[in-house]
Amino acid sequence: MNAQLLDNAKSDRVRRLADLTRAKGxxxxxRFLIEGPQSVREAVRYRADAVSDIYVASDGQAGASDVLERIIQEALQADNVYVHRATREVMDHISTDAQGILAVGELDAMRAVQTRLALTQGSRxxxxxxxxxxxxxxxxxxxxxxxxxxxxxxxxxxxxMFNPKVIRSTAGSLFHLPVLTVGTDEFFAMMGERGLGVWAADVYGTETRKPESLPDVLARLRANPTxxxxxxxxxxxNEARGLSADVLAQCQRIISIPLYGKAESLNLATSAAILLMSLTMASSVAS
Amino acid sequence: MNAQLLDNAKSDRVRRLADLTRAKGxxxxxRFLIEGPQSVREAVRYRADAVSDIYVASDGQAGASDVLERIIQEALQADNVYVHRATREVMDHISTDAQGILAVGELDAMRAVQTRLALTQGSRxxxxxxxxxxxxxxxxxxxxxxxxxxxxxxxxxxxxMFNPKVIRSTAGSLFHLPVLTVGTDEFFAMMGERGLGVWAADVYGTETRKPESLPDVLARLRANPTxxxxxxxxxxxNEARGLSADVLAQCQRIISIPLYGKAESLNLATSAAILLMSLTMASSVAS
Known part of the structure; x- marks a missing residue:
């Protein structure tokens, strides 16, 4: 714990921290910025190795709220995490989405775990x-x-993925599982090496392949747990354009979510939630 | 079709249209505002009875884009819809989310269909x-x-529900099915009269009732199609607080979505998509 209160909103340190909200910074x-109690708590709990500093809003003598204090106590268990107190003004200068607490993460440490994926046996x-x-x-x-x-x-x-809005929208999940970035060819090669079939979520399919309907896929999964x-x-x-014909051609299966009403489509986040969760529920019931 | 080009961004008419972006207006x-090609097209296609006017951006002599022209042609089939051409400046003054086309809807016409729900046999x-x-x-x-x-x-x-951001987020679905607003007591009374069980989506349940897990609910649905x-x-x-104990107590069933990873929760939109779609898929496969 650093006893000194950071109170100069115009200092170089504050400017450098604020720069982390931009890709160039x-x-x-x-390094990257982790904003808000939920994200900071999950970062500290699951990836303290990748957290270097925590900044918490502190008004005068009063301590932070209970929620924030619990996060700080958890952070102090890790030797590598430094906790700093800062004025509201300083916090606001760094990020308007801090809700009283910010952490700084190390890109190298995050990426070190991310590349280990190629070696693990994860299968979903x-x-x-x-x-x-x-x-x-x-x-x-x-x-x-x-x-x-x-x-x-x-x-x-x-x-x-280290864009602050991405991190906020993950609600901490960025620190729960590896998230990799790879090229298209690299992706198919990597999945091939690991013996994982690539299934495409796509409404239209290709000229020669109609998509399988999700309920049929789920029924087969349940019927054949092996x-x-x-x-x-x-x-x-992609949100607007979906998958290219070239990418679709390299996928083992094409799966579409049926639309029962008059809606013409589902957005990406909704489609992903329905498909990923249904597949897990179907194979978990079966096993 | 109104031949006159609306080009006075400071006219009373433009001000009144812009007022429709606010609840008071x-x-x-x-009346309410329908913004953008997708929403206007779905409104014209499914609820032309509730559409009074369409405003389309028109720069000089050039017509609107093909997409917009097709919507206008469809709108002109309905006797009650008036189509107006307006300058970009006028369109921008009414709404910055028009993407070239706006429609004005009638609240009474929308509500007339919405209250018919109580009389229909719809069951989901x-x-x-x-x-x-x-x-x-x-x-x-x-x-x-x-x-x-x-x-x-x-x-x-x-x-x-007539807030412009709600309408945009429905991607036209507001015009596909009735959307009602009722009080809590009225809701339970209405469902009771129609013989529909109310199922709550809730992670925690009550002191005396643990939630049923969604995969179990789906398995029972499939096993017993009748x-x-x-x-x-x-x-x-509610997004932040969920359902109150009082509301939960009045529900026949409580259903929770299992979380397989380390995520602590799902947001409302994700939960609704997973639950509603899984229930329909399970009962449709069964039938």
């Missing part, structure tokens, strides 16, 4: 091709976590 | 108690539509 510093992968919207990217990481996926893979040109129901990479396309 | 005028209801966020409210209406629900009921103090799997009112709670 993160690249330059090799959620993959997203060219996901661009930070809110969507965060929400799908959270959905993949809830559905018990072993990892998330961002394929090709996706939004930076099938590949517990190991797959489920791949979702 | 809608109440005063008895999606209900939301105290939903407050406009984006959430729109997304859950869209999910209920996709899952084939016969109606959506907003229970107690919810966001105004059960009540095709008729229910599925009730979701």
């Amino acid at each position: 993160r690249r330059k510093a090799g 992968i959620a993959a997203f091709w060219q996901v661009r919207d930070p809110g969507n990217a965060g929400t799908v990481i959270r959905a993949a976590d809830a559905a018990g996926c072993d990892a998330v893979v961002f394929v090709d040109d996706c939004v930076d 099938s590949d129901g517990n190991s797959y990479a489920m791949l979702f396309g | 809608r109440r005063k005028a008895g 209801i999606a209900a939301f108690w105290q939903v407050r966020d406009p984006g959430n409210a729109g997304t859950v209406i869209r999910a209920a539509d996709a899952a084939g629900c016969d109606a959506v009921v907003f229970v107690d103090d919810c966001v105004d 059960s009540d799997g095709n008729s229910y009112a599925m009730l979701f709670g």
